[in-house]
Amino acid sequence: MTDTGSLLAEVVGPEHVLTEGSVPAEYGHDESLTAVARAPAYVVRPATAAEVSGVVAVAAAQRIPVTARGSGTGLCGACVPHADGIVLSFERMDRVLEIDTANHVAVVQPGVTLAELDRQTASSGLCYPVRPGGQSASVGGTIATNAGGMHAVRHGVTRHHVLGVEAVLASGEIVRSGGKFVKTSTGYDLTQLLVGSEGTLALVTEAVLRLKPRAGHSATVLAPFATAGEISQAVPRLLAGGLDPLALEYVDMLTMAATTAERDLALGIPEQVRRTSLGYLVVVLEERSAERLEADVEGLGEQLLTLGAADVYVLPAAAARRLIEARERAFWAAKAAGADEVVDIVVPRASLPRLLAEADVIARDSGSVITGCGHAGDGNVHLAVFQPDEDLRDSVLRRLFRAGTALGGAISGEHGIGTAKKRYFLDLEDPAKVELMRRIKHAFDPDGILNPDVLFD
């Protein structure tokens, strides 16, 4: 073993250091369609914050880049390591430390997956409501990307549920910020600064998460519409009417066909309606009482028909569950169909019709196919771009991102920038803002060892 390998082995134990040649390929990539995979020089698997601190201290002394890794489900290449660097995998720090029912919080290690957290909170009647498609995602990864997902329309995104963190700084120091309380007015909010920082400012070694009561009754309503424009116009009106759905998803015709075919899922929609519907709204309602739910479903059905839905289907529980699973697998369906990139632009939700119309124009002009689905209630669309020519695709993406930002939106609503979208971020964001972010990065990590290839060059 090299000197560095020996120093790392002293910190975490030799069995938890993998070196060049013995590093499995999975540590070199995430699920991004375009980020270039890179094998790291070392993978280390610490078990405690003290060990994380020790690893970072070794890296800091030798100025070796460190890339944190959760479950590797990210979609923007944010955990792709530096070729000479260390992957610090949180896979052994995967415990739920406490479920505090009095304060409605969970204290967890960063490597715990959302699926495991859901399993462990179930008996308490509480839940962690953040639900990005990949339930195998880790809490640390979701904090670092500020993950969103289907339930954001009601519950908000990761940022709204992280009350406190313990984190290891680039110097190796361990700091704590926030705690089991929902408010603080005590200097800069370091907890929130770390949320969404993609492993570039500090490594989260523990998190205090806000939990919500589980609702006992839910219903899933599917509404086909003749055009995508009608759907996106219906969304702000539904919400303005007081609807408080758990999920409000838009799925275009191609994506619905691909995802339901992949899952062999028949939804009972007559052929004639299917042929004439270019898009669907999927609305999930959740209530604590069956009576309230029934009334809400009835009201929603009437509203949807008024807003132009061709019909309204209240799905049986099993079909509803499978449809949501199929929707969560839309990324895999797009990948299997040969998508070249998937983007997650966000705009004010009332501007969604204009973004989708602009995407149509860009697709036609460039001879590309742009199809998708999205968290319509959040104005966040996941567009799969089919354009194999790299230069042409670059101009398509640039035009899409410009269209989104011109509408008052942002390049990424929830997947992050990582390495895959860095050039667009650096070119299209306000330079003054990027420069301020650089200075924040420098204050946290003066030698640039934490995920140095992400966000900035």
Ligand SMILES: Cc1cc2nc3c(=O)[nH]c(=O)nc-3n(C[C@H](O)[C@H](O)[C@H](O)COP(=O)(O)OP(=O)(O)OC[C@H]3O[C@@H](n4cnc5c(N)ncnc54)[C@H](O)[C@@H]3O)c2cc1C
């Ligand atoms: C099929 C599919 C559907 C998806 N749907 C959604 C969706 O609807 N909404 C959504 O938001 N996302 C979605 N994602 C993306 C992905 O699940 C999220 O980005 C998730 O937050 C990544 O978590 P992870 O544990 O896999 O992180 P990783 O991919 O391992 O890492 C992501 C980032 O977090 C950093 N990181 C990891 N752990 C730590 C830590 N402890 N401290 C500091 N930094 C850390 C990494 O360095 C990297 O920058 C989807 C992904 C897939 C594959």
